[in-house]
Amino acid sequence: MYWFQKGADVSRVVDDEGYPTYSSMEQETVEHSVMKKFRDFEDFSDIEPEILIQRERHVSYLLRGLVRLSKSYECLDASRPWLCYWIVHSLALLDEPIPDELKSRICKFLAKCQSSTGGFGGGPDQIAHLAPTYAAVNCLCTLATEEAYAVINRERLLEFLWRMRQKDGSFTMHDGGEADTRSVYCAVSAVTLCGLTDNLGELFTDSPQWLVGCQTFEGGMGGCHGAEAHGGYTFCGYAALVILGHSKLIDSDRLLRWVVNRQMTLEGGFQGRTNKLVDGCYSFWQAGLLPLLHNTLSQEGGVEGKLIDAKHGWLYEQEALQHYLLLCCQNSFGGLIDKPGKSPDYYHTCYGLSGLSTAQHCPDGGIVNIGPKVNQLVTTHPAFNVVNGAVAKAIAHFKKVPFDG
Numbered sequence: 001m002y003w004f005q006k007g008a009d010v011s012r013v014v015d016d017e018g019y020p021t022y023s024s025m026e027q028e029t030v031e032h033s034v035m036k037k038f039r040d041f042e043d044f045s046d047i048e049p050e051i052l053i054q055r056e057r058h059v060s061y062l063l064r065g066l067v068r069l070s071k072s073y074e075c076l077d078a079s080r081p082w083l084c085y086w087i088v089h090s091l092a093l094l095d096e097p098i099p100d101e102l103k104s105r106i107c108k109f110l111a112k113c114q115s116s117t118g119g120f121g122g123g124p125d126q127i128a129h130l131a132p133t134y135a136a137v138n139c140l141c142t143l144a145t146e147e148a149y150a151v152i153n154r155e156r157l158l159e160f161l162w163r164m165r166q167k168d169g170s171f172t173m174h175d176g177g178e179a180d181t182r183s184v185y186c187a188v189s190a191v192t193l194c195g196l197t198d199n200l201g202e203l204f205t206d207s208p209q210w211l212v213g214c215q216t217f218e219g220g221m222g223g224c225h226g227a228e229a230h231g232g233y234t235f236c237g238y239a240a241l242v243i244l245g246h247s248k249l250i251d252s253d254r255l256l257r258w259v260v261n262r263q264m265t266l267e268g269g270f271q272g273r274t275n276k277l278v279d280g281c282y283s284f285w286q287a288g289l290l291p292l293l294h295n296t297l298s299q300e301g302g303v304e305g306k307l308i309d310a311k312h313g314w315l316y317e318q319e320a321l322q323h324y325l326l327l328c329c330q331n332s333f334g335g336l337i338d339k340p341g342k343s344p345d346y347y348h349t350c351y352g353l354s355g356l357s358t359a360q361h362c363p364d365g366g367i368v369n370i371g372p373k374v375n376q377l378v379t380t381h382p383a384f385n386v387v388n389g390a391v392a393k394a395i396a397h398f399k400k401v402p403f404d405g
């Protein structure tokens with residue numbers, strides 16, 4: 001009997017703070033046997049009813065993270081808005097409501113991370129940085145309360161973005177920092193969600209051309225010109241082009257060929273770059289490119305346009321990815337992982353669940369869902385990675401609020 005089967009005896013061990021834990025040996029054995037079962041089956045139909053998302057365990061793991069936000073994760077001291085976003089977004093994907101009092105505490109915490117000169121830092125009193133700015137905006141939009149929206153100082157945010165902007169259309173991550181596809185994406189995403197789209201043209205003049213220069217001979221994008229193609233940077237670069245309305249500038253055929261070849265035939269999961277290992281987080285960074293490409297390619301109508309019309313779904317094996325995530329990436333005590341043998345963390349939980357959601361929701365509202373209906377997650381917006389309802393609500397809210405920037 002495997003840990004994901006009904007009635008499996010998953011004996012819990014409690015740590016000195018009363019939270020369930022496990023020995024790494026025990027976890028390795030359990031996950032190794034799951035991996036073996038996964039490899040032994042060519043036809044998954046007979047095990048499908050057992051492939052279950054461990055909702056309660058993930059929710060409990062996520063809520064524990066929010067409660068302990070203030071006292072742990074020293075190694076993520078400069079990523080605290082990220083922790084808020086990873087957890088809040090994961091709960092939204094699981095359709096798990098967050099109590100109002102907890103929402104308010106998150107808002108107050110993120111307000112402390114906002115810099116007086118615009119943007120958000122990695123923690124209170126840290127300098128503004130585009131990555132935690134993106135995370136804070138996404139988190140506040142997902143919370144979707146008046147208090148959450150009111151945290152964002154949009155006038156200062158725009159000033160911060162203008163300071164980060166470089167002559168060639170790239171953006172630095174922070175004052176004097178590095179410029180790569182992440183920063184353009186974080187800036188474009190925050191501006192759009194905050195209803196500041198009137199500024200897109202001027203602020204991002206030359207950004208599309210700079211982004212196109214990041215595409216490599218392989219077809220994916222590197223972080224900057226001349227760098228190796230990588231899923232994380234490709235998602236950022238391509239999603240930024242999509243939001244800016246310039247996705248047709250890139251060589252879509254090459255990008256498509258590169259990304260579909262990053263799905264590994266043995267595991268069903270994606271690797272981040274050529275010759276590297278599968279990792280659960282690329283279920284979003286890589287597989288999440290297909291919904292974005294779908295739009296561009298169907299508008300272009302060429303060979304891929306026809307291919308797209310013939311296939312009812314994205315151009316990769318959605319079921320195989322779901323098998324990887326549900327059989328190999330769920331930790332028995334909650335949270336998702338990179339690959340069997342690894343410990344859970346909030347980053348891999350967020351991007352594993354985000355990838356699972358995009359693998360389930362097809363174009364035109366169709367569903368590909370392995371296992372029972374309870375496995376189905378809420379739909380996420382493919383460009384912002386915020387649940388769809390929250391994107392619409394945030395943009396509508398900010399459009400109503402006067403802005404004097």
Ligand SMILES: CC(C)=CCC/C(C)=C/CC/C(C)=C/COP(=O)(O)OP(=O)(O)O
Pocket residue numbers: 131134182185186230231232233236271272273276277279285
């Ligand atoms: C919005 C935003 C800020 C997005 C971040 C995108 C992202 C995940 C970028 C990738 C970062 C990176 C250096 C990965 C390589 O790690 P590795 O060499 O350990 O992994 P690998 O072996 O899988 O390539």
Ligand SMILES: [Zn+2]
Pocket residue numbers: 279280281282338348
């Ligand atoms: Zn990873």
